[in-house]
Amino acid sequence: MRKESSTNTLNRNKIHVNCGMAYTLDLIGGRWKPSILWALLDGKLRYSELKKNIPEVSERILVLQLRELEKDGLIKRKVYAEVPPRVEYELTNDGQSMKPMLQCISDWGEQHRPDKKN
Amino acid sequence: MRKESSTNTLNRNKIHVNCGMAYTLDLIGGRWKPSILWALLDGKLRYSELKKNIPEVSERILVLQLRELEKDGLIKRKVYAEVPPRVEYELTNDGQSMKPMLQCISDWGEQHRPDKKN
DNA sequence: TTAAGTACTGACAAAAATGTAAGTAATGAG
């Protein structure tokens, strides 16, 4: 949770105003968000499929990260009125519009991380 | 400081191995790192100039972020043996190689943040 | 002797992010 008036939060918001980079990075910068976005680049996935894709994450955190991505308009959540439940996640248009940027970020990482295989 | 064996840290490292995006974002994702990198894109700056560029940050945090960027090989620190002291920061080659990516991240932010001026 | 300038450092505190373990709701199958 975020205290609206902590220096920490105020700073965050001030930075967004004069640094587009900081704004973007705040949206995609959570621990598991890159993995989630990456998985969704190929199309929609059910909650359980996301979990399989990202085995290390706990359910609580996965849901938290999904909710934030949804709140920030990068993914949408579609619930089917079935039992057992079915929920699908997919990128919104804004999320799709990140594709080239995400690819670029990924490429830089692949090329520069120390333990890459030659 | 980081406890090398917490689940938190282990997860961070595991993610790096199979998600280049996550690796990159970890390097540039600190609160003030985008602002610092952005300022250094135009050339080297003294510590005091960086401070002027980013007035909100406290000295302690500014130094912390600079040290991390340095440790991760994105910037270099050059000390002149003068009094009063002079220290200059500039991008390394790896830092320079981020330029197009950083521009891309910045552009996305400028175009999508809610409170942009039309 | 005192002050000014620069680039910090240290002790401490608050806030935010991440993780663990267990539990819930609805329904159809056996």
Added chain:
DNA sequence: CTCATTACTTACATTTTTGTCAGTACTTAA
């Protein structure tokens, strides 16, 4: 009636990040 299935939620604990405030070291200039 019990179990399996799916997508979560809740209470709690730990770890990490960010921030505050005061102080330091060195030398030159007044």
